[in-house]
Amino acid sequence: xxxxxxxxxxxxxxxxxxxxxxxxxxxxxxxxxxxxxxxxxxxxxxxxxxxxxxxxxxxxxxxxxxxxxxxxxxxxxxxxxxxxxxxxxxxxxxxxxxxxxxxxxxxxxxxxxxxxxxxxxxxxxxxxxxxxxxxxxxxxxxxxxxxxxxxxxxxxxxxxxxxxxxxxxxxxxxxxxxxxxxxxxxxxxxxxxxxxxxxxxxxxxxxxxxxxxxxxxxxxxxxxxxxxxxxxxxxxxxxxxxxxxxxxxxxxxxxxxxxxxxxxxxxxxxxxxxxxxxxxxxxxxxxxxxxxxxxxxxxxxxxxxxxxxxxxxxxxxxxxxxxxxxxxxxxxxxxxxxxx
Numbered sequence: 396x397x398x399x400x401x402x403x404x405x406x407x408x409x410x411x412x413x414x415x416x417x418x419x420x421x422x423x424x425x426x427x428x429x430x431x432x433x434x435x436x437x438x439x440x441x442x443x444x445x446x447x448x449x450x451x452x453x454x455x456x457x458x459x460x461x462x463x464x465x466x467x468x469x470x471x472x473x474x475x476x477x478x479x480x481x482x483x484x485x486x487x488x489x490x491x492x493x494x495x496x497x498x499x500x501x502x503x504x505x506x507x508x509x510x511x512x513x514x515x516x517x518x519x520x521x522x523x524x525x526x527x528x529x530x531x532x533x534x535x536x537x538x539x540x541x542x543x544x545x546x547x548x549x550x551x552x553x554x555x556x557x558x559x560x561x562x563x564x565x566x567x568x569x570x571x572x573x574x575x576x577x578x579x580x581x582x583x584x585x586x587x588x589x590x591x592x593x594x595x596x597x598x599x600x601x602x603x604x605x606x607x608x609x610x611x612x613x614x615x616x617x618x619x620x621x622x623x624x625x626x627x628x629x630x631x632x633x634x635x636x637x638x639x640x641x642x643x644x645x646x647x648x649x650x651x652x653x654x655x656x657x658x659x660x661x662x663x664x665x666x667x668x669x670x671x672x673x674x675x676x677x678x679x680x681x682x683x684x685x686x687x688x689x690x691x692x693x694x695x696x697x698x699x700x701x702x703x704x705x706x707x708x709x710x711x712x713x714x715x716x717x718x719x720x721x722x723x724x725x726x727x728x729x730x731x732x733x734x735x
Contacts, residue, residue, distance in 0.1 A: 398701040398723045403568075403651070403677060403716035406599040412639045419635035424450070424627050427617075431631030435638050439592060439605040442641075443584030446610035449617055450634060451625055454567045454604040455484045457591040459491050460619040462528065464589065464612045465561035468493030471524035473514050475501040477537035479565055480530050491623065495524055503672065504538025506531070508550035515558050529555055532565040534572045537706065540655070540678030542572040545582060552586045561612075562586070567593040567604075571676040574648040588612060597648050597677060598640035599717045603633050644717065651677040651715040654724050658713055661728050667735055679713040680706075692734065699730050 399405045408416065422428035436448035451457040458480050462472065472488065474481055476498040480488055488494050497514050499506045516523040529551060534540045555562045564587045566572075573580055583590060589608035594600040606616060620626060652675075659674035662681050672680040683692055689705060696703060704712040 396700055396723065396726070398719070398727055400713045400715065400719065400727070401702050401704045403596045403599075403714045406716050406718045408601060408636060409599070409644075409717070411643060412600070412636050415635045415639040416632045419631045421629040421631035424630050429629065429631040429634065431634040431638065435634040436605060436607075438638065438641060439607050442580050443590060443607055444581035445584040445590070445607040447613035447616075448605050448607040449613065449620060450627075450630065450637075451591075451604045451606055451620060452602055452627060452630075454479075454565070454591055454593040454595075455487065456620070456623055456625050457593075457604040457606040458484060458530075458563070458565050459487045460616055460623060460625075461563045461589040461591060461606055461608075461612075462488055462494060462530070463492045463619050464615055465528040465563060466492050466494045467527070469524060470527040471495045471497050471516065472528040472530055473497050473499060473506075473511055473526060473560075474530040475499050475504050475506050475532065475535070475538075477501070477504040477535065478530060478532050479536055479567065480532075482537065494528075497526070502538075503541040504532060504535025505541055505543055505547075506551075507547060508554045511551055512554045512558075515554075515560070518558075526558070526560060528561040528563060530563045530565060532567070534568040534676050534678070536567070536678070537710075539672040539674065539680035539712075540568065540571065540676035541673070542576050542675050545576075545578055548583075548586055561588045563588060564590045566590050568596050568676065569593075570645060571597045571648055571652070574645065575652055575676050594637040594640055597651060597716065598637070598644050600636040600640050601633060603630075603637050605637070647717060648677070651717065651719070654715045654719060655679050655713070657724070658715070658727065658731075661731055665731065665734075677715045679715075681711055681713075682709045683711065695734060696730060699726075701727060701730060
């Protein structure tokens with residue numbers, strides 16, 4: 396029994412999802428003739444109340460396409476210093492769009508409207524890049540699955556509107572945020588110009604992200620996807636997995652959150668743990684005591700068939716998901732309690 400808690404991307408399709416994949420109706424999506432892809436794109440647009448959607452192979456490509464849709468080379472976007480678009484997309488912001496990032500020192504990966512306003516470059520000061528976009532991430536990855544207060548998002552939108560800035564949401568784990576907070580997805584669709592929703596994380600599909608948003612931007616999304624090499628043929632097999640996930644695997648995300656909270660509570664009670672960050676969704680971030688070797692701790696877990704992530708600077712991460720069973724959960728809690 397391997398307990399893999401490095402990420403929620405390690406899941407395998409459920410039997411029901413495999414059946415949906417095998418029975419999918421497919422066509423050539425480059426010609427926009429794949430009925431399953433078309434259905435998924437329509438479902439996501441209806442879910443958020445947005446104009447148009449487009450299926451991408453990965454979340455990074457969807458984010459990169461959104462940034463290119465919003466910006467011109469030489470401009471600048473604003474994001475948190477821990478943002479996925481800055482830290483985990485291979486420098487794509489500069490390579491693909493010729494755009495730089497102004498990093499904000501937020502809280503657990505979240506920034507405020509006041510911080511955004513403070514970091515906008517004066518548009519008439521031609522020595523600095525023109526600020527054109529704000530990117531938010533919800534939930535935050537390096538921030539431990541933190542969820543934005545929607546009232547703060549509205550304030551950020553007001554700042555963006557006042558300064559003619561676009562607003563993009565990296566919603567890789569947005570479904571986790573919606574399940575945890577009960578927020579209305581249509582409110583997000585109303586506020587953000589573009590949203591990327593990943594299906595291979597909490598929703599448990601093998602691949603796929605849908606970018607959705609305003610038609611004024613999305614009309615060019617398929618061209619950017621083509622430029623980035625994201626045109627796909629009979630990809631309806633994967634879109635069918637996404638449709639299945641929307642129908643069957645949303646509410647069960649609560650189970651992931653419950654297990655994550657229980658892990659967080661268990662870690663907080665252990666003497667060799669220095670700190671556990673607040674746990675709102677399915678990500679648990681914690682730090683070992685100064686006297687504890689990270690290498691020894693991780694080796695102990697691996698010898699007992701458990702894998703977690705080391706994010707550097709003492710930050711260790713556990714991510715729960717639908718392949719993490721109750722039996723595995725009990726075993727992990729025992730391992731943690733028996734260390735040392």
